[in-house]
Amino acid sequence: MKIKILTAMAFVMLFASCSDFLEQDPNTSLTEEQAFSTLKNIDPIVLGMYISWRNIQKDRGGLMFQLGTDETQQGALQVMTTPGQAGLDYYNGFLSKENTALAEQWDSRWPVVSTAAKAIFALNKNTEADIEKRKILLGEASFIRATIMFELTQYWGEIPILDETHSKELGHGRQPLKDVYAFIINDLKVAEENLPLTQKNPSFPVKYLAQALLGKVYLYAPEASGAHDYTLAKEAFAKVINSGKYNLLATYADVFSPDHANSSESLYEFQFTNDYPDNNQIQWQTGSRALANIDQYAYFGGYDLLLPTKYCYNDKTSGGIWESGDKRKDASIRYDFTYKGIVPTIPSGFGGDELDPHIKKYEDIRIDGKQSFWNSGKNKPYIRYSDVLLCYAECLNELGNTPDAEGFVNQVRKRGFGGSLPAGMEWSGLSKEQFKEQMLDERMRELAFEGWRRMDLIRSGKLVQYVKARNKWTAESGTIAEFHTRYPIPLVEIQLNDDISDADQNPGY
Template sequence: MKVKILTAMASIMLFASCSDFLDQDPNTALTEEQTYSKMDNIEPLVLGMYSSWRNVQKDRGGLMFQLGTDETQQGAFQVMTTPGQAGLDYYNGFLSQENTALAEQWDSRWLVLQSAGQAIYALNNNTEADTARRNILLGEASFIRASLMFELSQYWGEIPILDQARTQELGYGRQPLPDVYTYIINDLKVAEANLPATQSNKALPVKYLAQALLGKVFLYAPVASGARDYTQAKEWLGKVISSGKYSLLANYADVFSPDHANSTESLYEFQFNNTWPDNNQIQWQTGSRAIANLDQYAYFGGYDLLVPTQYCYKDKSAGGIWEPGDKRKDASIRYDFTYRGITPTIPAGFGGDELDPHVKKYEDVRVDGRQSFWNSGKNKPYIRYADVLLCYAECLNELGSTTDAEGYVNQVRTRAFGGTLPAGMNWTGLSQADFRDRILDERMRELAFEGWRRMDLIRTGKLVQYVKTRNKWAAESGTIAEFHNRYPISLKEIQLNDDINPEDQNPGY
């Protein structure tokens, strides 16, 4: 059975991936009995999960789900040379069950989920007297399982539920969405009840992060799951706001500066630095190939995997999203490619867009002139307080309190304009429908390249409508369809998992 193989692989991968940033040196080859009987053996497993969760956010893999939106797309040279990956933007025949780029993302996350299920089962059956320690570990493992199930279900729909206490009953097949979201919500409630308010190790979650993700789950849950609930979402997000633990930084650009890592705006960041294996290589994938050809030690060089769409980088007057004076524009997107007085040229045979605007948020000036941009290692945001405020505002609007919702959006916009909203830039007097239309642009301005856009388009039913006109490659192919709201289950999963058969594939593939 495939899952037995995955269990062994997960243990090897998770223990091997524990790097110095967790200050752990776990033992390997633990027997199941040892793991289940001693918390000293369970704790390294839980810590290893956080290392591995971080590692799926690294390099190309951590950006794959951002392809094929109206916010980001692949650079031209990538599309020309990598047809399978290009299918994620073209929405053509290469976006199929044979797509290895997607299969890798599915597989890497299930390895972590398998270990989360193992740890939860072990902790629920542990009889040691130190219940306080046990409860924190249970909260941490439950948070991991919930966060990954939420991500996978958003992109693939019905997914297996890995619960060792119910393996005979559930098997390893895809489960109905109501059951999947019941698990996600219950896991997050366990996490919220057991996680501490602070953790000295920033790689580990706290109570307020579980509250924020609960709010997002109730907001983002598919209607078919029966779990979308704006009142519940408002309640959980409101707990974060009323806690007084978080606030917006005065300067938007500071949010992405290593000097302000894990700030009062951050509920959670994936922790990285400039030394392998704790570098994230994101700049390698988001910078300009023309700069890379000029100097491998230029901090904003790269290889154009992920670039902004024209809709994302243009001003509103030119058909894009940016309003005059919004400081988030230049903090998020690079428009100027002059490096040490030299402006590079695009060599023949490239895609031609290497000097078009690029992602700026992950540029790591600490490597400039000293290390290759492959060693980029700024932290990667997961949930920020600005996101909490915008999600809370959406809930208020859906519940009929649009005027109150405008106030929370204006908090975010005030910071975006340097602390004072210019005349005409505050949101006021909107109808509920107008608010719905405008909030997606506001979320792109605030949260561009942070990984939420595809989910935002799916939950609002806008994926096909917006991507087919705003994404260059999707517009060129003209083949995006409603069934693309879900990714295909990989052929390897169907072949190896006895409980997922060809007829279980998502429609359209």
């Protein structure tokens, strides 16, 4: 059974990774039962889970779910040379249960979920005197299980529930959406109850992050789950807003500067540095091959895995999203590739789009002329305060309070335009439907390349319509269909998991 095999490996993998992080020798003499028997042992295992979660966000794999949207698409040479991966933009026969790029994402997450489940089970039975420490560990483990399960169910639908208390009843088969979302919500409520207000280590979550993600779960949950609830989402986001802990930085570009890592706008960001193994290689995948051809130490060089679509990089006058004066445009997207006075050209044999606009958010100038862009190591944002404000505004609009919703959006837009909104740029007097339609563009302007777009398109019911019209490769193939709102269960999972068969595959695959 595939998930069972992966979960059996989880303890060894995660305990070794946390030991490496702490610069200790891995203690391989502990059995799993011994490792989960004391808080002293569980503590580094939970740290290992967060390191593993972070590592999922690195390199090519960390960008895989951003392929195939109306915001981003693969570079031409990538599409020409990697047909399996290209299928994520083409939505053709290569987007299938045999797709290894997706299977890797599926496989990388279950060991973390499994270890979290084991830790939660052990913590609920633990009777040591340090009650406060046990509560924090329970909150941390519950949060990470909920976070990864939320991502898995958003992309695959019904998924297994790994719960040590009910493992015999649940097995490793796919569970109904209502049960999956109820389980995620319960984990986040446990996290909210037990997590502290602050943590010294920014790798660990705090109470407000659990509240924000709980709001997102209520907002993003499909109707079929029975968990979709604008009122409960609004209440969760309001807790974060009313806490007074977070605010927007004055300058949008500062949000992505290493000088402002873990700022007052950040509810959580994945922690990276410029040194292996804590670098993230994101620039390696998002920069321009034309620059890489000139200098491996050019900080905005790379290999074109992920590029903005024309819709994402063009002005409104040219059919895109950008309004005149919006400073988020140049902070998010690179248009000029001049490097040290040299204007690069595209050598023959390249894809032809290497000097089209590229992603700028992850450029790390600290490495320029010193290290290869493989060593890019800026933190990667997960949830920002601006996202909370926009989600809260959505809830207000859906609950019939569009005027107040416009006010929260205008807070975000004001910062985007440099501190004040030009005449005519405020959102005012919109209908509920106009607000909903414009919000999708506003979320792209504010949150481009931060990993939320596919989920936004799925929950709005716009994935097929917008991606077919705006993604070059999807439009070229013309094969995207409604069933593509879910990914296929990997073939190897079906082959090795006794509780998932071909009959359990998502429709269309």
